[in-house]
Amino acid sequence: MPVKQASTTGKRADAQRNIAAILDAATECLGRDPAASTSEIAKAAGVGRVTLYGHFPSRAELLDAVFVHAIEGGEEALGQVDLSGDPREALTRLIESSWRLVDRYRSLLIAAQNTLPPGRVRELHADPMARVEKLIERGRKQGAFRKDLPTSWLVGVMHNVMHGAADEINAGRVTPDKAAAYITTTILAAFTPPGDRVPD
Amino acid sequence: MPVKQASTTGKRADAQRNIAAILDAATECLGRDPAASTSEIAKAAGVGRVTLYGHFPSRAELLDAVFVHAIEGGEEALGQVDLSGDPREALTRLIESSWRLVDRYRSLLIAAQNTLPPGRVRELHADPMARVEKLIERGRKQGAFRKDLPTSWLVGVMHNVMHGAADEINAGRVTPDKAAAYITTTILAAFTPPGDRVPD
Numbered sequence: 001m002p003v004k005q006a007s008t009t010g011k012r013a014d015a016q017r018n019i020a021a022i023l024d025a026a027t028e029c030l031g032r033d034p035a036a037s038t039s040e041i042a043k044a045a046g047v048g049r050v051t052l053y054g055h056f057p058s059r060a061e062l063l064d065a066v067f068v069h070a071i072e073g074g075e076e077a078l079g080q081v082d083l084s085g086d087p088r089e090a091l092t093r094l095i096e097s098s099w100r101l102v103d104r105y106r107s108l109l110i111a112a113q114n115t116l117p118p119g120r121v122r123e124l125h126a127d128p129m130a131r132v133e134k135l136i137e138r139g140r141k142q143g144a145f146r147k148d149l150p151t152s153w154l155v156g157v158m159h160n161v162m163h164g165a166a167d168e169i170n171a172g173r174v175t176p177d178k179a180a181a182y183i184t185t186t187i188l189a190a191f192t193p194p195g196d197r198v199p200d
Numbered sequence: 201m202p203v204k205q206a207s208t209t210g211k212r213a214d215a216q217r218n219i220a221a222i223l224d225a226a227t228e229c230l231g232r233d234p235a236a237s238t239s240e241i242a243k244a245a246g247v248g249r250v251t252l253y254g255h256f257p258s259r260a261e262l263l264d265a266v267f268v269h270a271i272e273g274g275e276e277a278l279g280q281v282d283l284s285g286d287p288r289e290a291l292t293r294l295i296e297s298s299w300r301l302v303d304r305y306r307s308l309l310i311a312a313q314n315t316l317p318p319g320r321v322r323e324l325h326a327d328p329m330a331r332v333e334k335l336i337e338r339g340r341k342q343g344a345f346r347k348d349l350p351t352s353w354l355v356g357v358m359h360n361v362m363h364g365a366a367d368e369i370n371a372g373r374v375t376p377d378k379a380a381a382y383i384t385t386t387i388l389a390a391f392t393p394p395g396d397r398v399p400d
Contacts, residue, residue: 034318110318113313113318114314114317114318117314118234118310118313118314118367118370119367119370119371122367122371146389146398148385149382149385149386150373150374152368152373153368153373153374153382153386156364156367156368156373157361157364157386159364160360160361160363160364160367161357161360161361163360164356164357164359164360167318167319167322167356167360168352168353168356170318170319171319171322173350173352173353173356174350174353182349182350182353185348185349185394186349186353186357186390189346189389189390189391189392189394189398190386190389190390191389192389192392192398193398194385194389194398194399194400195397195398195400196397196398197395197396197397197398198346198389198392198393198394198395198396198397198398199394200394200395
């Protein structure tokens, strides 16, 4: 029954388009205002609220999907970062690229922290954190980073300092142009092996 | 009109007792379960929901009051910490005492982060953070702590690493007995002036 198939395919294509439009609109709306409502998002996506709720039954489910979408986009950028050579320099490059993403999605991050269950924001960062972990492991083997604290702890410190920088900017205590340098300086010192000198 | 006065005083005393009972019950219930409902809290306090809502019109307002109450109690303990002598040793003592409080109120912290507006949890930490700031300023003057990053940034790093440790414990990646040492080790390294050696 080719007609029915064509119609199903057509419906699927419509659904895909709507989902893509909702995710883009949500990224934009939540990027301006972490409290943006699903009505605003539906309007910006050019779909009805019923359509939006058909795909995302709750604001939390929509936010989760938007966050997954943002992380996936970010992963493409982070995959380009050269992580070879001196581990400290590689980490500096990775922090700079990661920070550009965190800074871009600052408002979305607030929305996610206020809406998703505890631990979910970090869970959604599994891929970028695995990349950080691998680099830290290499740096530990080469004596550039400390071995007296667990790697998972160091990964967590980097995550918290970076996301803390977003809070500092939101509160007006730090300007966005300074944040990457502050984060890098702090993390390189925190990762320095005991007895070694903190980088200048 | 002594009779009316006595009655008003009696009502006020009742209200005070109810508020104290609600705050104590909320601290206990939210300490067990960050998602504890106002019905559970009212029941544990031995008051009706109408009484609870009379004093705290929303769960967020109750949580805010519970957090203020917890911080005030914590301030009494932190006020006893000896902050004289070597700034690094003083900071180690302050981290240990602060961590005992963060660890004790871990579940309440999750509840607050999920319920209060962005930045409010940090705002409620104004007093403990002012104490940290004063100690960091002294350490900077004495050359023990770095001066190339703003003091407010260093205060924020300590806040984020400490609260991040609570998340690590909640996620089962760190055991509570190790956390204070991890935090201290990380913070002392992060605060070390550039070119100086990280403490062993």
